[in-house]
Amino acid sequence: MGTKGQDQGATLRSRSDMAAAARIVVKVGSSSLTSVAGGISEEALWKLVDVLALRQKTGTEIILVSSGAISAGLLPLGLARRPKDLATQQAAASVGQGLLMAHYNQAFSAHGVTASQVLLTAEDLTRRHQYVNAHRALERLLHLGVVPIVNENDTVATHEIRFGDNDRLAALVAHLVKADALVLLSDVDSLYDGPPSEGATRISHVDSPEDLEGIVIGSAGKAGVGTGGMATKVQAAMIAAETGIPALVTSTEHAGAALAGDDVGTWFGINGNKRPVRMLWLAHLADIRGRLVLDDGAVRAVGERHKSLLPAGITAVTGDFDAGDAVEISDARGNVFAHGLVNYRHSDLPQMLGRSTKALAKELGREFEREVVHVDDLVLLGH
Known part of the structure; x- marks a missing residue:
């Protein structure tokens, strides 16, 4: 045995x-x-x-x-x-x-x-x-x-x-x-x-x-x-x-x-x-369905301080994905530095970009108060 x-x-x-x-x-x-x-x-x-x-x-x-x-x-x-x-x-x-x-x-x-x-x-x-x-x-x-x-x-x-x-x-x-x-x-x-x-x-x-x-x-x-x-x-x-x-x-x-x-x-x-x-799996094997592009402040928050990704720091969205799908996360120059499981459909995100979760919850409902990608569902590449 x-x-x-x-x-x-x-x-x-x-x-x-x-x-x-x-x-x-x-x-x-x-x-x-x-x-x-x-x-x-x-x-x-x-x-x-x-x-x-x-x-x-x-x-x-x-x-x-x-x-x-x-x-x-x-x-x-x-x-x-x-x-x-x-x-x-x-x-x-x-x-x-x-x-x-x-x-x-x-x-x-x-x-x-x-x-x-x-x-x-x-x-x-x-x-x-x-x-x-x-x-x-x-x-x-x-x-x-x-x-x-x-x-x-x-x-x-x-x-x-x-x-x-x-x-x-x-x-x-x-x-x-x-x-x-x-x-x-x-x-x-x-x-x-x-x-x-x-x-x-x-x-x-x-x-x-x-x-x-x-x-x-x-x-x-x-x-x-x-x-x-x-x-x-x-x-x-x-x-x-x-x-x-x-x-x-x-x-x-x-x-x-x-x-x-x-x-x-x-x-x-x-x-x-x-x-x-x-x-x-998320770093190497997940089926990537889209990309989230971040401003420099969000890149530092996610990549250096290991924070969850909020809509305020996202500048662009590409791809066709549902909540729970894997997406890649890049800086403004196109450098992909992370993968994450997104909490929203691709069609939900454009109206959320650059806005605080508090403002979104007040206008669109409490379900929009979540992070776009929670830190527990996010992996930094090369780490």
């Missing part, structure tokens, strides 16, 4: 410390699990499970975030490539998720390890009640010695409320379970300073965003079965590192070496502190 519970394991300062990690989130992409003929490669999946089960038996708690449900559903539905429309993606995920879990259950059972299915939506990690439930469920599974296999609930997720790829989902899950490390696996062994086929140099470690300046990072590969590519892995690794969790990006082939702390992949060292997962 797991022993970590709520306690944090050793702080990992370098990849060599991976051998001491007590709780690790591992993410594997569709391209690493897909056979040449289509569908799931049993050989690839079993090799990965062999590595994870061996590490789990040493006492390390493993949470596996696995893509592959849509890919697994392509062959049974007679589809040659990943569909572009959401409805067919959902149908493929519905067919494929059960097939994927059947493979995982069989492979883990061969090692005497129990695996479980955990399907999450963005709301499960951004709404307080659902977040608490997700955290409690995963903690209990780990305590019972189970390997939770997490995937986005593609069958019911919509364009507006989805993570978009499992790399970023894995970063948020790592934060949710207070993991010691995040390992992102794909078919590329490391981040390079150019195309690997053209003799590029491996980037061994990244300590800050400045280390990646000038580097062109690739998107999804040619296979057409995944949604991420190196760009989303780097973004997910940076999200984790900026919130106190180191990350390692490497290939599935090097999974065992990565967990052992060998010199493989690209290591993203810690360069920030943990913050609420809801704020991570």
Whole structure:
């Protein structure tokens, strides 16, 4: 059974410390699990499970975030490539998720390890009640010695409320379970300073965003079965590192070496502190529906003194949004410095600009006395 519970394991300062990690989130992409003929490669999946089960038996708690449900559903539905429309993606995920879990259950059972299915939506990690439930469920599974296999609930997720790829989902899950490390696996062994086929140099470690300046990072590969590519892995690794969790990006082939702390992949060292997962979502993943432009006084109040945003400081509004939607917040020169959840529809705001909440309440009613964005629903970018 797991022993970590709520306690944090050793702080990992370098990849060599991976051998001491007590709780690790591992993410594997569709391209690493897909056979040449289509569908799931049993050989690839079993090799990965062999590595994870061996590490789990040493006492390390493993949470596996696995893509592959849509890919697994392509062959049974007679589809040659990943569909572009959401409805067919959902149908493929519905067919494929059960097939994927059947493979995982069989492979883990061969090692005497129990695996479980955990399907999450963005709301499960951004709404307080659902977040608490997700955290409690995963903690209990780990305590019972189970390997939770997490995937986005593609069958019911919509364009507006989805993570978009499992790399970023894995970063948020790592934060949710207070993991010691995040390992992102794909078919590329490391981040390079150019195309690997053209003799590029491996980037061994990244300590800050400045280390990646000038580097062109690739998107999804040619296979057409995944949604991420190196760009989303780097973004997910940076999200984790900026919130106190180191990350390692490497290939599935090097999974065992990565967990052992060998010199493989690209290591993203810690360069920030943990913050609420809801704020991570708002900063990195929220569907931005509009923009609020502030005068200099409001920029200082919100950006420096961490105050709520009031209508008096807003000079312009763009976009089409409802109350509760995410918007970006910029200064008069167009520099976006914050994201927030707005309390009004876009059509309500023009009549409110530059006016005090007291005057608005007197003229329009008490419901207009609220902040436009409350400080608890606001995240400063780069913090």
